[in-house]
Amino acid sequence: MAGSAACLPTMHISGEKTISSASRIVNARHENVRNAQGSLNSDAVYSLLNRAMENFFETSSAQRIWGRLFKPADTVGIKINCLAGKGISTSHEVVDAIIENLLECGISKDRIIVWDRANVDLEKAGYHVKTSTRNVRYFGTDHVGYSRRLYESGQIGSFLSNILVKECTAIINVPILKDHGIVGITNALKNFFGAIHNPNKYHSHLGDPYIADVNVLSEIRNKTRLTVCDALTCQYEGGPPFMPQWTWHYNGIIVGRDMVALDTLGWKIIEDKRKENGLASLKEAGREPTYIHTAADPLHSLGIHDLSKIDLISV
Amino acid sequence: MIISRRKFMKDTALLCSLSPFAQSALSASAHSDDFLTEARYYEKLPHRKIKCNLCPRHCVIDDQERGYCGVRENRDGIYYTLVHSRPCTAHVDPIEKKPLFHFHPGSLAFSIATVGCNVECKFCQNWQISQIRPEQIDNLELPPEKIVRLAQKSHSRAIAYTYTEPVIFTEYMYDCAICGNENGIKSVMISNGYICETPMRDLVKVLHAVKIDLKAFTEKFYRDLVAGELKPVLDTLVLLKEMNVWTEIVYLIIPTHNDSPNELKDMCRWIVRNLGADVPIHFTRFYPQYRMKNLPPTPVSTLVNARKIALEAGLNYAYVGNIPGHPGESTMCPNCNEVLIRRAGYSIIENNMVDTKCPKCDTLIAGVWK
Numbered sequence: 001m002a003g004s005a006a007c008l009p010t011m012h013i014s015g016e017k018t019i020s021s022a023s024r025i026v027n028a029r030h031e032n033v034r035n036a037q038g039s040l041n042s043d044a045v046y047s048l049l050n051r052a053m054e055n056f057f058e059t060s061s062a063q064r065i066w067g068r069l070f071k072p073a074d075t076v077g078i079k080i081n082c083l084a085g086k087g088i089s090t091s092h093e094v095v096d097a098i099i100e101n102l103l104e105c106g107i108s109k110d111r112i113i114v115w116d117r118a119n120v121d122l123e124k125a126g127y128h129v130k131t132s133t134r135n136v137r138y139f140g141t142d143h144v145g146y147s148r149r150l151y152e153s154g155q156i157g158s159f160l161s162n163i164l165v166k167e168c169t170a171i172i173n174v175p176i177l178k179d180h181g182i183v184g185i186t187n188a189l190k191n192f193f194g195a196i197h198n199p200n201k202y203h204s205h206l207g208d209p210y211i212a213d214v215n216v217l218s219e220i221r222n223k224t225r226l227t228v229c230d231a232l233t234c235q236y237e238g239g240p241p242f243m244p245q246w247t248w249h250y251n252g253i254i255v256g257r258d259m260v261a262l263d264t265l266g267w268k269i270i271e272d273k274r275k276e277n278g279l280a281s282l283k284e285a286g287r288e289p290t291y292i293h294t295a296a297d298p299l300h301s302l303g304i305h306d307l308s309k310i311d312l313i314s315v
Numbered sequence: 316m317i318i319s320r321r322k323f324m325k326d327t328a329l330l331c332s333l334s335p336f337a338q339s340a341l342s343a344s345a346h347s348d349d350f351l352t353e354a355r356y357y358e359k360l361p362h363r364k365i366k367c368n369l370c371p372r373h374c375v376i377d378d379q380e381r382g383y384c385g386v387r388e389n390r391d392g393i394y395y396t397l398v399h400s401r402p403c404t405a406h407v408d409p410i411e412k413k414p415l416f417h418f419h420p421g422s423l424a425f426s427i428a429t430v431g432c433n434v435e436c437k438f439c440q441n442w443q444i445s446q447i448r449p450e451q452i453d454n455l456e457l458p459p460e461k462i463v464r465l466a467q468k469s470h471s472r473a474i475a476y477t478y479t480e481p482v483i484f485t486e487y488m489y490d491c492a493i494c495g496n497e498n499g500i501k502s503v504m505i506s507n508g509y510i511c512e513t514p515m516r517d518l519v520k521v522l523h524a525v526k527i528d529l530k531a532f533t534e535k536f537y538r539d540l541v542a543g544e545l546k547p548v549l550d551t552l553v554l555l556k557e558m559n560v561w562t563e564i565v566y567l568i569i570p571t572h573n574d575s576p577n578e579l580k581d582m583c584r585w586i587v588r589n590l591g592a593d594v595p596i597h598f599t600r601f602y603p604q605y606r607m608k609n610l611p612p613t614p615v616s617t618l619v620n621a622r623k624i625a626l627e628a629g630l631n632y633a634y635v636g637n638i639p640g641h642p643g644e645s646t647m648c649p650n651c652n653e654v655l656i657r658r659a660g661y662s663i664i665e666n667n668m669v670d671t672k673c674p675k676c677d678t679l680i681a682g683v684w685k
Binding site: 083084085118142146150152157181182197198200201203204238239240241243 | 362364385
C-alpha cells in the first residue's frame, strides 16, 4: 500500500516552481567524483550535490535554493552516520559541500553542527571533535546529553538528543546507504536511530514499526528539511560494520525530502547489487526492510514507498 | 544482628550519597573502559558477528553493535560486558523490600544494580536506570571485593542484585557472589527470570535465594507489555525448583491487563503443580509508571481476592504487597493460621516463630531462616 504524501509540508520557494510533489527524489551520479586512485574529488562532489539540488528544485541556481531552505537565524544540524568508522561513513566531501553551501547562503559557522551519537564515533570516522563556536562544530550527543522529556510514539519511548531538541532549528539528514544485518538496509529513516538514547531496544522485529515510529516524532519530522543520501560508496552485504569486500562505488548523491521514497530507492539499489553478485534478496535472507512499508502506512504517513509513484529524476 | 540506627546511618551514609536515582537528566557522559570484561555465554560467528546466549533473545550482534540490553558490546568479534564492577546504584535495604519474606526476615541486603535490562516493561518502576545505557549515567566503580566489604560494613546478611535486571550483569553478579561466599555474605537475585538455562544453572550454584517477577500468565501480556516471553520464565522457575534454591514469586497486578480471576487461578494451579505449595507468592500493587500512566493503582480488593485465589489453589504462603500495614503482609501458619511474622511495610513488628516452626502447632515453615 502506498502511503500518502499529503502530510509532508509543501515547499514554497519564492520565485521558483513550487515543489508540490513531496515524493520527488533526485539520483545524481557521476564517475568523475573520483580520481584515478578512487579517492573522492571535493570539487566534483560539490558539483554533483548542487546538480542534484538544481534538479530537485527545478532551478539553475542551487545557491538560491539553499538560501531559501535555511535562514541566517537557523542553527542547522547535519546528521551524519559514522558508526562504522572511516570505511563506510558519511563522506567528509559531502559534509564539506553542504557546509560550503550553508556558508554561502549566510548561515554563520557557529550555527552549523555536524553530529552523530558520540564523539568517539565521529573521531573513528575521521571527523575532529570541535566545540568552539568560532567554527563549524562537530560533536556527538554525549557532549550535550539527552532531553529530559521522554518522547513517545507508537511502540517507542525515547529521550532525544539535545542537539536535535535544543541546539538546532533545522536538520539536514545525511545518511549513507548500506546493508543492515538486522533491519535490511540503513539509509534515511534509520539514521535517526542515532538521535535516540535507546536504539538497542528497537532493532527487534526487523526494526518494524520502531524505525517508522521514531520518524513520526515531531522534533524529527518538523525540523528535517532535507535529506542528502551519501551513496558514493555503498555496501550491499555484511552491514552495518564496514566490510570492504561488499562495498562498491555507486558514485551517487540522492536528494529528497520524502525519506520513505529515498529508502525505497535505496532498497532497490541494494537489492539490484545483491542480485548482480548472486546473493539472496533481503526477503529471502530474512531481513526484508518492512519498516519502509510501515513508514508509508496511513498511521505513519511519512511518505511514498511505491516506486511507480515516486517522482524519480536520474541525472 | 541488631545495629543501632546511628551506626546504620553512619555506615550507609556514603551509599546514599552515591545513589543516582535523584539524577533526573541523562548525562550521556563517556564511560570508562577500565572494567571492560569479556562476556560469558556467547559464540563467535563469521565476519566478526557474535551470538549472545545469555538470555532467550539470543541477539546476533554485528561488530561495534550492542545487544538488546544495551550493556554488552561486540568489539572486533569479541563480546564484552560494559558494566562489570560499574553499578549505577547501591543501597542497604531490608530483605523484605526485595521482597523475600521467607529468607532471613529482618536482615539487611546490600543492594546493587547496573543500568540495563533485557526486557522493556511498559510499567517499569526503575525505568530511569533500566532503560538506559552505561555511558548515559555516572556509574560507581565497585569491584566485587569492595562490594563485599561494603556489605560487611553495613551489616548486611546478603548482597541483593536488584532494581534493574541482574541477568544482564551476570558476570558481575557471579563474581560478587563468589567473593561473598568466601566471606560469609550470601547472595540473592531479584530477577525477571528471562535467562537461558546454562547461565542460570551456573548462577544457582553461588546464589542462596531468587525472587522471580512473574509478570503475567499469558504470552500476550509478555509480548505486548514486556517485550519478552512467558515460557522461558516458567522454565526458569522449574529449573530453580529442580536445583532446590529458595524461590519466591512476585506478581504485580495491573488493572485490566493481568487481573482476571481465571488467569490467576491458572497461574496458582501451575505453581502448585510444578513448583509445590511452599513457594511464597506476593501480589503487589501497581502504581502508574513509565509508559503506563493511564491506569489507576490496583484496587486493594483485587489484591485481597488474588491472595484468596492462591490460598484456595493450595499455595501455603500468599501475600499482598505495596499496601503498608495490610494484614496480608504477615506470614501465617498454613496449618493453624497463627500469625508467625507480623509486618508493616518492610518492618517486622513481631516474629513468633520458634526456630523454623509454628509455635502453636509445630508445623515446619518453609524458608531459609538461619
